[in-house]
Amino acid sequence: MVTWVILGVILLAAFCAVRYAVRKAKNGECVGCSGCKGRSGCRCGHTAPSGPDGR
Amino acid sequence: MAIKLALAGNPNCGKTTMFNDLTGSSQYVGNWPGVTVEKKEGKLRGHQDVIVTDLPGIYSLSPYTLEEVVTRDYIMNEHPDVVINLVDASNIERNLYLTTQVTEMGIPVIIALNMIDIVKKNGDRIDTHKLAAALGCEVIETSAVKGAGSKEVADRAVQMARAGIMTRPQHTFSGPVEDALARIRELAADLVPAENARWYSIKLFERDARVLERLRLPADVKAELETIVSDCEKQFDDDSESIITNERYQYISGLMKSCVQKKNAGMTTSDRIDKVVTNRWLALPIFAAVMFVVYYVSVSWLGTIVTDWTNDTLFAETVQPLAGGWLEAAGAAEWLTGLVVDGIIGGVGAVLGFVPQMFILFFFLSILEDCGYMARVAFIMDRIFRKFGLSGKSFIPMLISSGCGVPGIMATRTIENEKDRRMTIMTTTFIPCGAKLPIIALIAGAVFPEITWMAPATYFFGIFMVILSGVILKKTRMFAGDPAPFVMELPQYHFPAPKGVLIHMWERGKAFIIKAGTVIFVACGVIWFLQNFGFTAGGFGMVEDENMSMLAAIGGVIAPIFAPLGFGNWQAAVASVSGLVAKENVVGTFGVLFGLGEVGEDDPALLASLPTLFATSASALAFMVFNLTCAPCFAAIGAIRREMMSAKWTWFAIGYMTGMAYIMAFIINQLGGAFFYGVPFGAGQVLALCCVAALLYLLFRSCNPDRKMRKPATVGAGA
Amino acid sequence: MKTLKEVKCGETVTVAKLGGEGALKRRIMDMGITKGTPVYVRKVAPLGDPVEITIRGYELSIRRNEAENILVE
Numbered sequence: 001m002v003t004w005v006i007l008g009v010i011l012l013a014a015f016c017a018v019r020y021a022v023r024k025a026k027n028g029e030c031v032g033c034s035g036c037k038g039r040s041g042c043r044c045g046h047t048a049p050s051g052p053d054g055r
Numbered sequence: 056m057a058i059k060l061a062l063a064g065n066p067n068c069g070k071t072t073m074f075n076d077l078t079g080s081s082q083y084v085g086n087w088p089g090v091t092v093e094k095k096e097g098k099l100r101g102h103q104d105v106i107v108t109d110l111p112g113i114y115s116l117s118p119y120t121l122e123e124v125v126t127r128d129y130i131m132n133e134h135p136d137v138v139i140n141l142v143d144a145s146n147i148e149r150n151l152y153l154t155t156q157v158t159e160m161g162i163p164v165i166i167a168l169n170m171i172d173i174v175k176k177n178g179d180r181i182d183t184h185k186l187a188a189a190l191g192c193e194v195i196e197t198s199a200v201k202g203a204g205s206k207e208v209a210d211r212a213v214q215m216a217r218a219g220i221m222t223r224p225q226h227t228f229s230g231p232v233e234d235a236l237a238r239i240r241e242l243a244a245d246l247v248p249a250e251n252a253r254w255y256s257i258k259l260f261e262r263d264a265r266v267l268e269r270l271r272l273p274a275d276v277k278a279e280l281e282t283i284v285s286d287c288e289k290q291f292d293d294d295s296e297s298i299i300t301n302e303r304y305q306y307i308s309g310l311m312k313s314c315v316q317k318k319n320a321g322m323t324t325s326d327r328i329d330k331v332v333t334n335r336w337l338a339l340p341i342f343a344a345v346m347f348v349v350y351y352v353s354v355s356w357l358g359t360i361v362t363d364w365t366n367d368t369l370f371a372e373t374v375q376p377l378a379g380g381w382l383e384a385a386g387a388a389e390w391l392t393g394l395v396v397d398g399i400i401g402g403v404g405a406v407l408g409f410v411p412q413m414f415i416l417f418f419f420l421s422i423l424e425d426c427g428y429m430a431r432v433a434f435i436m437d438r439i440f441r442k443f444g445l446s447g448k449s450f451i452p453m454l455i456s457s458g459c460g461v462p463g464i465m466a467t468r469t470i471e472n473e474k475d476r477r478m479t480i481m482t483t484t485f486i487p488c489g490a491k492l493p494i495i496a497l498i499a500g501a502v503f504p505e506i507t508w509m510a511p512a513t514y515f516f517g518i519f520m521v522i523l524s525g526v527i528l529k530k531t532r533m534f535a536g537d538p539a540p541f542v543m544e545l546p547q548y549h550f551p552a553p554k555g556v557l558i559h560m561w562e563r564g565k566a567f568i569i570k571a572g573t574v575i576f577v578a579c580g581v582i583w584f585l586q587n588f589g590f591t592a593g594g595f596g597m598v599e600d601e602n603m604s605m606l607a608a609i610g611g612v613i614a615p616i617f618a619p620l621g622f623g624n625w626q627a628a629v630a631s632v633s634g635l636v637a638k639e640n641v642v643g644t645f646g647v648l649f650g651l652g653e654v655g656e657d658d659p660a661l662l663a664s665l666p667t668l669f670a671t672s673a674s675a676l677a678f679m680v681f682n683l684t685c686a687p688c689f690a691a692i693g694a695i696r697r698e699m700m701s702a703k704w705t706w707f708a709i710g711y712m713t714g715m716a717y718i719m720a721f722i723i724n725q726l727g728g729a730f731f732y733g734v735p736f737g738a739g740q741v742l743a744l745c746c747v748a749a750l751l752y753l754l755f756r757s758c759n760p761d762r763k764m765r766k767p768a769t770v771g772a773g774a
Numbered sequence: 775m776k777t778l779k780e781v782k783c784g785e786t787v788t789v790a791k792l793g794g795e796g797a798l799k800r801r802i803m804d805m806g807i808t809k810g811t812p813v814y815v816r817k818v819a820p821l822g823d824p825v826e827i828t829i830r831g832y833e834l835s836i837r838r839n840e841a842e843n844i845l846v847e
Contacts, residue, residue: 114804119800146831149831
């Protein structure tokens, strides 16, 4: 009995994890990166010093 | 009706900080339609119905680059109510150049004189009233990084929008130019809207290609225009664009004399540091030494200590037995205990064990970035890179990739040359990212414990692969071409703020922890399942011998491919493939397969059992090299696809990387084994030598004549 | 008249005329390198390229073979 309960918990966690990863992938963000909605603004791609054209 | 504010200014003037300040978490980031230029919009905090758009950082409004065109089009077509022009006060002359252009466009402008704290610290003084009068718009001092002034600017801008205050540019050009502009204005009177007349006259005078295209002037107007402009050009002995640019800067020079007082600048500390660090002869050795120390400390020294403790003590001796004991006591089935203890904790634990190393590495990298050193490195590497067909601009994505490849790939947007850009995207993941660190540490620790310089060596190997690829690819027809021009602004050095460094370190490292708890957690569960279940004589069920499992079956199919590389067994094959999901999985998979610490005589420790997978130490090295340089994880592949915007190129990139990885690993295994580990010289070695020969050929073959560098033109007598 | 390419490290010169055309010339000018502007050559990168100059109060780095389009005195 205990076995199946624990297994259920694990599978639920796995399911949530996969859903999270898929959602992140759809938005083009990295897993774990708080993305561009976060307080500090966009980080994951903007650490580059810019060239003369502002790119 | 919503009020629209736009933020415009030079790159590096603090626009992003101010934008974040003004909009907080309501930002939306996307792309300007049809182009790879980023568009950021957000709601202004503290106001109803006010939208702030962050325009791309630009130095000018010429028609030559995407960013400039996007900005012009936005201002002319979307009619923002007010433009907030951020001017970097510590760099004021060049920033005002853009200001003169923005004020001509016919929309209200307010200037945020940013980084005023640096100016004050240097002891310089700027008379903002005189400045405002000379430019025709209000000037408000701000220091976005200190959070001062942004709110005032935004509030004032909203007021301006509501009151309908106009901005009339005060700067004028010299007599003959103003005459020409007046005539052009008359000429085009019916063809352009009145409030933008000045802007259009100037653009027409400059023969701006996009404006000409859009206005479609009748032939007689065009002819008349041409006469006006040519006359002026003859008078000044210069082309019209240059005339205007010169005049703008002349006006600004005059402004500087009356509005800005500079304290006499001697050598700043920044200059002193530069003297050493970018010194002609010392710069490269210093860079090599810096990166060596960074990787050595993060991985080989501090890192190993922490990781050993985490793997052996924390997980193997404490967590695993605890969990195992608890599950047993709860009455859970044995296989569940196996899943939790060996599979999940074993796999995720193996990866988590390396997280401290990643944090140490990111700590150092953040310091280097925040202090301004990394920008200088691009400058240093430019000459070397140019010899090999890349530009120094390609180096910046590579620096970022040492943390994570995804932002590195995205950073290639700074490279205008399409070919260079594609080539950089294809090679930037050769630089080991944070996720590859566990692989390096594991192989180094298990197979080469005496070689403490293994980790820095892999970083330099990554650079070597990039350069190698650059040379080879540039000689192919697909990529040949002149290297991109390299005009780059160098920021001042400044002491990195400790809080900033820690935040950056945490931001990058946090991602790996979350990744471990999600992606790797699931992957290890799956691997455990495949490892412990299979189809035997009795049907489908748990297997005693892992060699009978589904995992072994799947791995067994792929394994032969890796035989020439020295690791043709199902374990190594499966670990490598699991790396596609996340590179840490290579270690995670091994963690599941072998267990972490001393669990018993039947379960040897990870470090001890790993070498058994490899024929020779050279094979272990080949395994590491293969996994470090083959196709990156799915996240990175996704980024490649987005930046390449073409499936064909994406496949080409992946194919190239994996192919090179295979060849390199092959050479290392065959020749390394023969020369260092007593493997008899045979067919494999011969083939490997052929590969080396082929690579050397591709490297050294002559390039096309039109690709050779222009010979320097000798102008007059020497200096 | 020499080009910026031939200027030695530590020298200060004045821009006399700009060669080249189109986008590159425009970009060089946009960055503030215009007729009559003083230019101070701060640093020459290892292997001689690119060159770091101080102009209008800030530092800029340009390649030597772009600098050859900038005539100075």
